[in-house]
Amino acid sequence: MGVGMKRFIGGLLAFALLVTVWPATAVAQDGGDTTDRFVHNDWRRDRFYLAAGGLAARHDTIDELNARDFPVGRVIDWEDTLGLAENTTTFWAEGHLKPHPRHRFRFSYYQVKRGSDATVINEEIQYGDLLIPLEVTVNTRYNTRTIRADYRFSVIQSRRVDIGIALGLYVLKLEGEIGINGTTLGESVSESAPLPMAGIDIEWDFAPKLVFKGGFQVLGIKVGSDTTVDGNWGEYRARIEWMPFRNFGLGAGYLHNTINADIVFGSGVIRDWSINYSTGGITFYGILSF
Numbered sequence: 001m002g003v004g005m006k007r008f009i010g011g012l013l014a015f016a017l018l019v020t021v022w023p024a025t026a027v028a029q030d031g032g033d034t035t036d037r038f039v040h041n042d043w044r045r046d047r048f049y050l051a052a053g054g055l056a057a058r059h060d061t062i063d064e065l066n067a068r069d070f071p072v073g074r075v076i077d078w079e080d081t082l083g084l085a086e087n088t089t090t091f092w093a094e095g096h097l098k099p100h101p102r103h104r105f106r107f108s109y110y111q112v113k114r115g116s117d118a119t120v121i122n123e124e125i126q127y128g129d130l131l132i133p134l135e136v137t138v139n140t141r142y143n144t145r146t147i148r149a150d151y152r153f154s155v156i157q158s159r160r161v162d163i164g165i166a167l168g169l170y171v172l173k174l175e176g177e178i179g180i181n182g183t184t185l186g187e188s189v190s191e192s193a194p195l196p197m198a199g200i201d202i203e204w205d206f207a208p209k210l211v212f213k214g215g216f217q218v219l220g221i222k223v224g225s226d227t228t229v230d231g232n233w234g235e236y237r238a239r240i241e242w243m244p245f246r247n248f249g250l251g252a253g254y255l256h257n258t259i260n261a262d263i264v265f266g267s268g269v270i271r272d273w274s275i276n277y278s279t280g281g282i283t284f285y286g287i288l289s290f
Helices: 003-030
Strands: 048-067 087-100 103-120 125-127 130-132 137-157 161-180 186-207 210-223 228-242 248-264 270-289
Touching: 048 103, 048 248, 103 161, 130 161, 137 186, 161 210, 161 228, 161 270, 186 228, 186 270, 228 270
Parallel strands: none
Antiparallel strands: 048 087, 048 270, 087 103, 103 137, 125 130, 137 161, 161 186, 186 210, 210 228, 228 248, 248 270
8 A cells, every 4th residue: 555545544534533523513503403314404315326427547557477387477567568558538336325324335336448459569578378479469458347335334424424434345357368469379367256345434515515525445355265366455535526406416536446466276277366456547427316
């Protein structure tokens, strides 16, 4: 975890601690709860919430693929060495269902597909059991798909501030593929697994019809018997939402994911796959809530 991410987490926790004294004063100032407990500040409803839009992200992908009974593969930077796009735009969605003011079930989804078909390599690369010789055209593909589902409980709640903790599952699917000169000769690897996670976040109605949302989720990975996954993952987010109407609004913010994992395969040609992948960028989206 980088210094910037540690500062982000520390700042968020400090802010959460600061507003723990807010609920009692906020309720007193606002005159108590409204008759509808799902209404915030008499203008925002979020029993059902759906945000959908675009994610403009920058990627950094470094990995190493080793095959059984072959020399150790080289660590590859997919963007610099193989010419994959560092910047992409993709569809992003997040939502929740709230059966009770303190309880909600959330989900999020986005997928990134990247490929390059005309990269000339100037040095030999050993990737798994594939030796890429000098001066060839390499066809590459590196796709990621993330699905998050969790349960969130509001530990501290007032009409302006809501601080919650979350437990859930994170499904990450990674696919890497390399081919030579447009042929089927190449190496490919894919792995997907549901992984447990925990997090904390805050919602703050800091001004009329403006909401700040920030939080982070982390997990330590160690799962599997035949194929094992060992590592860590973190998601960090902060955004501002503008709700000019009770049921419709717009939002913008920042989302960052970091993945460090070692995957050991129990069978097959591939022995192990080490991944260091980070992606982060700006989100712009529309909101439907009621």
